[in-house]
Amino acid sequence: xxxxxxxxxxxxxxxxxxxxxxxxxxxxxxxxxxxxxxxxxxxxxxxxxxxxxxxxxxxxxxxxxxxxxxxxxxxxxxxxxxxxxxxxxxxxxxxxxxxxxxxxxxxxxxxxxxxxxxxxxxxxxxxxxxxxxxxxxxxxxxxxxxxxxxxxxxxxxxxxxxxxxxxxxxxxxxxxxxxxxxxxxxxxxxxxxxxxxxxxxxxxxxxxxxxxxxxxxxxxxxxxxxxxxxxxxxxxxxxxxxxxxxxxxxxxxxxxxxxxxxxxxxxxxxxxxxxxxxxxxxxxxxxxxxxxxxx
Numbered sequence: 001x002x003x004x005x006x007x008x009x010x011x012x013x014x015x016x017x018x019x020x021x022x023x024x025x026x027x028x029x030x031x032x033x034x035x036x037x038x039x040x041x042x043x044x045x046x047x048x049x050x051x052x053x054x055x056x057x058x059x060x061x062x063x064x065x066x067x068x069x070x071x072x073x074x075x076x077x078x079x080x081x082x083x084x085x086x087x088x089x090x091x092x093x094x095x096x097x098x099x100x101x102x103x104x105x106x107x108x109x110x111x112x113x114x115x116x117x118x119x120x121x122x123x124x125x126x127x128x129x130x131x132x133x134x135x136x137x138x139x140x141x142x143x144x145x146x147x148x149x150x151x152x153x154x155x156x157x158x159x160x161x162x163x164x165x166x167x168x169x170x171x172x173x174x175x176x177x178x179x180x181x182x183x184x185x186x187x188x189x190x191x192x193x194x195x196x197x198x199x200x201x202x203x204x205x206x207x208x209x210x211x212x213x214x215x216x217x218x219x220x221x222x223x224x225x226x227x228x229x230x231x232x233x234x235x236x237x238x239x240x241x242x243x244x245x246x247x248x249x250x251x252x253x254x255x256x257x258x259x260x261x262x263x264x265x266x267x268x269x270x271x272x273x274x275x276x277x278x279x280x281x282x283x284x285x286x287x288x289x290x291x292x293x294x295x
Contacts, residue, residue: 007253009275018049018270018279019056024087025272025279027080027120027216028260029069030291036262036270037077038279039066044091046079046102049279051263060102064095068120068258070129071293072153077102080118080131081109099129099151099158112158116146120170120216120258125177125292128152130161132168132182139213139230141186143167148182148200162193162200170217170228170258175289181225183214190214190227190238207238210247216258216272220286228256228271235259235271237285246285251275261288 011017019025023040031037036049037059046066048059065087068080079100084091097118098111121131129151135144147163148171170183170190178195190207193200207214207225212232219225223240233254237246250256254275262268266288268281 007251007275009251009254009273009278011250011280012248012282014283016053016281018051018053018281019047020276020278022047022056022277022279023090024257024274025277026257026274027066027068028258028262028270028272028279029071029077030260030262031071033264036260036279037069038272039069039079040277041065041067041082042087042089044084044089044093044095046077051268051281060105060107061091061093062095062100062102062107063089063091063093065089066100067118068131070121070123071291072123072129073127073293075103076153078121078123078129078151078153080121082117082119085117086137099131101153110151110153110156110158114147114149114158114160119168120183122171122173123291123293124150125173126150130171130173130180132165132171134167134169134185136167139167139169139185141166143186148180159198161195161198169215172217172219172225173292174219175223177292181217181219183217183227185213185215185230188213190217190225205242207242207244209234209236210244211236215256218259218261219289220261220284221266221289222286223289224286226259226269228258230255230257232256235269248282250280254278266290
């Protein structure tokens with residue numbers, strides 16, 4: 001095989017490597033203006049990353065396969081835990097598909113019979129965790145219908161907000177908190193839904209990456225949707241009409257998994273890349289849209 005077709009990361013000059021060699025990276029989450037947490041799916045850990053590129057450290061061990069992270073009130077960290085079903089985990093800590101909580105050094109686990117393989121998550125404007133729950137790991141399709149669910153950490157209650165999605169993955173709220181964006185990886189599309197009486201109702205807006213399939217997503221302050229391209233090895237951006245307006249290729253065969261906006265003013269775009277356990281930072285074209293917990 002020639003070097004041009006071997007898997008490799010290729011970064012723009014503006015990129016800074018925040019970490020490498022930390023396992024299969026996913027689910028970046030802002031802690032504050034200086035620090036992030038990143039999920040290491042293959043190592044069953046949540047890793048603290050300084051934005052100044054100094055040494056990363058393990059914040060806590062989840063076991064299994066932590067896939068998504070979200071920050072709730074009072075420093076509560078929530079973990080979408082697939083139970084180590086997506087890939088082998090180095091961790092010996094037992095875990096099952098669940099939502100985990102970490103606060104004051106204590107790890108809690110909440111499970112329910114309806115859970116499949118929790119994937120990505122975001123703290124919602126209704127003060128509950130919203131998370132995607134695919135029914136299998138077939139990102140290329142056809143996939144068994146998955147769901148979007150909510151979890152209330154105060155009561156431990158789960159609720160299903162929508163179902164029959166083709167590998168539901170990245171999830172984000174718009175500036176209008178009644179709008180929810182959902183990456184359906186197996187279908188190769190991001191769909192938008194309106195929240196009506198606690199249920200997701202689809203509208204006509206869609207975004208379809210020109211290469212690969214959508215994984216993690218985030219919105220900026222102009223309403224542009226940024227999409228981690230997974231099998232497309234790229235980041236793409238879509239304007240408010242759903243038209244693709246930017247594409248940044250980050251290598252070949254590297255699996256770009258997720259992203260978030262971070263740093264002062266949310267002016268830094270942080271991207272997780274599975275190849276080499278890599279996390280990078282880029283200057284954001286526009287500042288990020290603040291998440292509900294930061295408003």
